Amino acid sequence: MTRYSPSRHYVPAGWIALGLTAFSAWCASQWLLASIAAGLFLASAGALFFLSFRPTIEIRDTRLVVGKRSIPWNEIRRVDRTGWVSPLIVHLTLADARRLTLIYPGDLDSAGSLLRQLQRGAREALLDGVPHRRFWRHTGPGAGAREAAKARYPLLRPEDEVEVERLYQRLKTVGRLDRKDSGEEK
Numbered sequence: 001m002t003r004y005s006p007s008r009h010y011v012p013a014g015w016i017a018l019g020l021t022a023f024s025a026w027c028a029s030q031w032l033l034a035s036i037a038a039g040l041f042l043a044s045a046g047a048l049f050f051l052s053f054r055p056t057i058e059i060r061d062t063r064l065v066v067g068k069r070s071i072p073w074n075e076i077r078r079v080d081r082t083g084w085v086s087p088l089i090v091h092l093t094l095a096d097a098r099r100l101t102l103i104y105p106g107d108l109d110s111a112g113s114l115l116r117q118l119q120r121g122a123r124e125a126l127l128d129g130v131p132h133r134r135f136w137r138h139t140g141p142g143a144g145a146r147e148a149a150k151a152r153y154p155l156l157r158p159e160d161e162v163e164v165e166r167l168y169q170r171l172k173t174v175g176r177l178d179r180k181d182s183g184e185e186k
Helices: 010-028 034-051 108-121 130-140 143-150 159-175
Strands: 001-004 057-059 063-066 069-072 074-082 088-096 099-104
Touching: 001 108, 010 159, 057 108, 074 108, 088 108, 099 108, 099 143
Parallel strands: none
Antiparallel strands: 001 057, 057 063, 063 069, 074 088, 088 099
16 A cells, blocks of 8 residues: 655645735735735645645555545546646546546655556556556556667768768778787887
8 A cells, every 4th residue: 555645835825825915915005016925925825724634545455545535546537637736637537437636745756656556556447548457567667668769860960870881891801900910019
């Protein structure tokens, strides 16, 4: 079992945003445009507190547990990523066509690990629209090496390649590239 808890940095950041809200509200009594900053700081504080109180996510062998809700892996039909990586936001579509939005406010490494475990555990699901088996065939271990082997990019210009080939052939036949005679070596 692996537990993913929200990052502890959101609570102090929320309090700081709340303090900045109070300061901006005080400034707004003197200068009306400061009320815009007060509103933005208040919205930021609300978002930070919302993220800090997200439920813990547990990855178990047979199910995914989000807070008090338990979801068996075989009920997950789709795992769709959004553009959000930190905090990680993933849409899960369940067997009864319900859609669950999973929000994990953690660091980048934990978010990446959680996403991989979600994708590994949901064996009957489409992962970003691709079947589980085909998704892991293209993105599993060693996939980068296969892609790198397929793609060959020219490193030299054609005339440089000719020169390298000529030098290689000379090295192969003579044993060295310099034009010194054997009597001149020290």
